[in-house]
Amino acid sequence: MTELGPKPGRPFRAQHVAQYFQAGRPLTMLTAYDAMTARIIDAAGVDMILVGDSYGTTMLGMDSTVGVTLDDMVRATGAVTRGTKRALVVGDLPFGTYESSRAQAVDSAVALVRAGAAAVKLEGGRRMAAQVKAIVDAGINVMGHLGFTPQSENQLGGKRMQGRGDAAHEILEDALALQEAGAFAIVFEMVPASTTAMAAKKLNIPIIGIGAGPAAAGQVLVWCDMAGMQDWKPSFAHQFGNVGAELSRAVLAYRDAVVNGTFPATENFHQD
Ligand code: KIV
Numbered sequence: 001m002t003e004l005g006p007k008p009g010r011p012f013r014a015q016h017v018a019q020y021f022q023a024g025r026p027l028t029m030l031t032a033y034d035a036m037t038a039r040i041i042d043a044a045g046v047d048m049i050l051v052g053d054s055y056g057t058t059m060l061g062m063d064s065t066v067g068v069t070l071d072d073m074v075r076a077t078g079a080v081t082r083g084t085k086r087a088l089v090v091g092d093l094p095f096g097t098y099e100s101s102r103a104q105a106v107d108s109a110v111a112l113v114r115a116g117a118a119a120v121k122l123e124g125g126r127r128m129a130a131q132v133k134a135i136v137d138a139g140i141n142v143m144g145h146l147g148f149t150p151q152s153e154n155q156l157g158g159k160r161m162q163g164r165g166d167a168a169h170e171i172l173e174d175a176l177a178l179q180e181a182g183a184f185a186i187v188f189e190m191v192p193a194s195t196t197a198m199a200a201k202k203l204n205i206p207i208i209g210i211g212a213g214p215a216a217a218g219q220v221l222v223w224c225d226m227a228g229m230q231d232w233k234p235s236f237a238h239q240f241g242n243v244g245a246e247l248s249r250a251v252l253a254y255r256d257a258v259v260n261g262t263f264p265a266t267e268n269f270h271q272d
Contacts, residue, residue, distance in 0.1 A: 188210070
């Protein structure tokens with residue numbers, strides 16, 4: 001039986017994504033925005049790390065992702081790449097850096113690859129197919145993103161499910177266009193499970209779901225949501241740990257120790 005995935009010590013590549021998909025082995029992806037978190041996610045054997053533009057709404061405290069710049073993403077992608085040995089790092093193209101033309105899309109994708117990304121992700125279906133093809137033709141792996149696409153939140157009328165009823169067909173047409181343009185995988189965000197299942201039957205590239213049900217070939221979550229870093233988490237995310245509570249406990253303990261005079265203790269300093 002052929003071993004799935006890269007040999008020990010070798011990176012997980014787009015070819016391995018296809019290999020897992022064909023073998024029916026679920027794909028795992030989490031976001032990260034810095035080297036420290038990427039190191040933990042990579043060491044756990046997660047297949048792909050998405051340097052999502054959710055960087056803006058998580059780490060940068062923004063209300064939406066539209067304020068994230070290419071420079072922001074280059075800096076975060078470089079940091080994540082430096083913390084990663086095995087996982088395939090996907091850099092997210094931020095709003096306003098790929099929509100205008102194929103040349104703009106290729107230039108922005110090149111900037112993320114130069115920062116260390118092994119693939120880029122962009123939002124949109126048929127309307128972005130030319131950009132996807134141009135980036136793929138430039139030798140860069142592209143992941144699509146359909147359903148709720150946060151960069152178009154204003155146009156979509158807020159954060160809501162996409163692809164219900166007749167709109168399921170629109171999602172399928174978009175997915176087929178991305179596949180045809182050369183995308184190696186597509187994120188489906190906030191799409192009914194029935195729509196995902198219908199599309200999964202027609203596509204020969206994997207769907208990576210987030211709030212899209214169990215028929216997706218893989219799952220992605222924002223690490224802060226799954227690790228309990230924020231008071232709020234989307235209903236489709238499961239909290240697998242409570243890092244935020246543990247961090248609060250450590251910070252309170254530190255503050256109390258300094259105030260009480262128990263830190264620094266003798267083992268924490270040299271007299272001379
Ligand atoms: O930016 C991001 O984190 C994403 C995921 C939600 C898929 O695009």
